[in-house]
Amino acid sequence: MKLESAKFNNVLSPELITLKSLFIKHGYELRIAGGAVRDLLMDKAPADVDFATTATPDQMKDMFEKEEIRMINNQGEKHGTITARINDKENYEVTTLRIDKVTDGRHAEVEFTTDWQVDANRRDLTINSMFLGLDGVVYDFFNGAEDLKDKKVRFVGDPVQRIQEDYLRILRYFRFYGRISSVADNHDDDTIEAIKNNVGGMERISGERIWMEWKKILIGNYAKEITMKMIEVGLGPFIGLPTQPNIEEFDKVVSLCESNQTNLGPTALLAALLTDQTQVMTSHNRLRLSGLERDLCLFVVSNREDIPHPTPIRPYQFLAVDSKGKVQDTRLFIDQVLKYRGNMDLAKEFSTWEMPRFCVTGNHLKDAGCPSGKIMSVVLGQLKETWKEHYFEISLEDLLDQIPKVLDSIDPKQMAELSAGKKKNKLK
Numbered sequence: 001m002k003l004e005s006a007k008f009n010n011v012l013s014p015e016l017i018t019l020k021s022l023f024i025k026h027g028y029e030l031r032i033a034g035g036a037v038r039d040l041l042m043d044k045a046p047a048d049v050d051f052a053t054t055a056t057p058d059q060m061k062d063m064f065e066k067e068e069i070r071m072i073n074n075q076g077e078k079h080g081t082i083t084a085r086i087n088d089k090e091n092y093e094v095t096t097l098r099i100d101k102v103t104d105g106r107h108a109e110v111e112f113t114t115d116w117q118v119d120a121n122r123r124d125l126t127i128n129s130m131f132l133g134l135d136g137v138v139y140d141f142f143n144g145a146e147d148l149k150d151k152k153v154r155f156v157g158d159p160v161q162r163i164q165e166d167y168l169r170i171l172r173y174f175r176f177y178g179r180i181s182s183v184a185d186n187h188d189d190d191t192i193e194a195i196k197n198n199v200g201g202m203e204r205i206s207g208e209r210i211w212m213e214w215k216k217i218l219i220g221n222y223a224k225e226i227t228m229k230m231i232e233v234g235l236g237p238f239i240g241l242p243t244q245p246n247i248e249e250f251d252k253v254v255s256l257c258e259s260n261q262t263n264l265g266p267t268a269l270l271a272a273l274l275t276d277q278t279q280v281m282t283s284h285n286r287l288r289l290s291g292l293e294r295d296l297c298l299f300v301v302s303n304r305e306d307i308p309h310p311t312p313i314r315p316y317q318f319l320a321v322d323s324k325g326k327v328q329d330t331r332l333f334i335d336q337v338l339k340y341r342g343n344m345d346l347a348k349e350f351s352t353w354e355m356p357r358f359c360v361t362g363n364h365l366k367d368a369g370c371p372s373g374k375i376m377s378v379v380l381g382q383l384k385e386t387w388k389e390h391y392f393e394i395s396l397e398d399l400l401d402q403i404p405k406v407l408d409s410i411d412p413k414q415m416a417e418l419s420a421g422k423k424k425n426k427l428k
Helices: 006-011 012-025 036-041 057-064 074-079 116-121 144-150 159-163 169-180 187-197 199-204 206-218 225-234 247-260 264-274 279-286 291-303 314-322 327-341 344-352 362-367 375-389 396-401 403-408 413-418
Strands: 031-034 051-052 070-072 081-087 090-096 099-104 109-114 131-133
Touching: 006 036, 012 031, 012 057, 012 081, 012 090, 031 090, 057 070, 057 090, 074 081, 074 090, 081 206, 081 413, 099 116, 099 375, 109 116, 109 247, 144 247, 144 264, 159 187, 159 279, 169 187, 169 206, 169 225, 169 327, 206 225, 206 264, 247 264, 264 291, 264 327, 279 291, 291 327, 314 327, 314 344, 314 375, 327 344, 375 396, 375 403, 396 403
Parallel strands: 051 090
Antiparallel strands: 031 051, 031 131, 070 081, 081 090, 099 109
């Protein structure tokens, strides 16, 4: 099989032709490997292009040194990868063909080889196991091209063996199912059985690696059906979900997004499966969410219910001005909550709303004769509530005029305690 397409020709830059010539000159083979081959066969421009070769890392280094080609990022050398910079313009990562000699479900000890089929055999899925010569010839040892055509996702060889080599491949299977399949739930029975019998191995996989795969699933095709299947096969407890995920809420939210033709972020979709903040923190501890993702998940769980108000946008504006977080983060959180709820008109209205700034400061209070100490934060809090009650349209002068009234409303005993900075005694 030979590939001829405009997207393949775009990959064949002058720098790549130069790289190819070097390998031919020194008697080594060079081919495009893995995902880029899959994408090109689907007539998609690959985001990244990886290369494989029969040359060992030492042979590549020797070759590049003789040809005065600069090598960068030597961190990949221990994995068999050398990065060459051609014409001081393009970087190319080239990895030696290899065999996985010992695997522990997370990592592998490798041995170099010159056998292309042996290297293909160690890869996860048939659609990712192909090579492409720079002359356009496709090298397909496990019928990956046919599976692509039939929109099937299969492990290379024995699915149990492939999974046990790296348990993260379970999630990779589901991610590529969403990318390749034309049907929401048409999995091969043997594949699902192999996954069911090996989900426990996911316990060994780091939360960061799990979340990296899962969030791609959540924003991909068939997110709802694939997530349900993941829960059905027993993955839930190993990927940070509670024993009884909130499937009904998740189904409702995803269906709302589909009907509104809007894309909700993966963290908000994760929140739909969780009932409360405790479950959010349990998921965070397993998945190692970023601080922003954790806070967004907590925010969605806390603010997804109805907030009755004559002017529906007001409660979300109040949430925005009361937030102690960064403005851009606050706007993101509220946008996600509104889309989560299906309030698309409010989301659009909020996106064009310019967040006002509460202008009263401690200096204003001092100038108005407010006692120092914790009493100032109480007064500021009450003035801010007045500002919100006037929908942010009361002037600074009018707010400052309220200070004596606010001070008069505070119990004298409380005033004394707060002014002195003392903690209020608990009532017995």
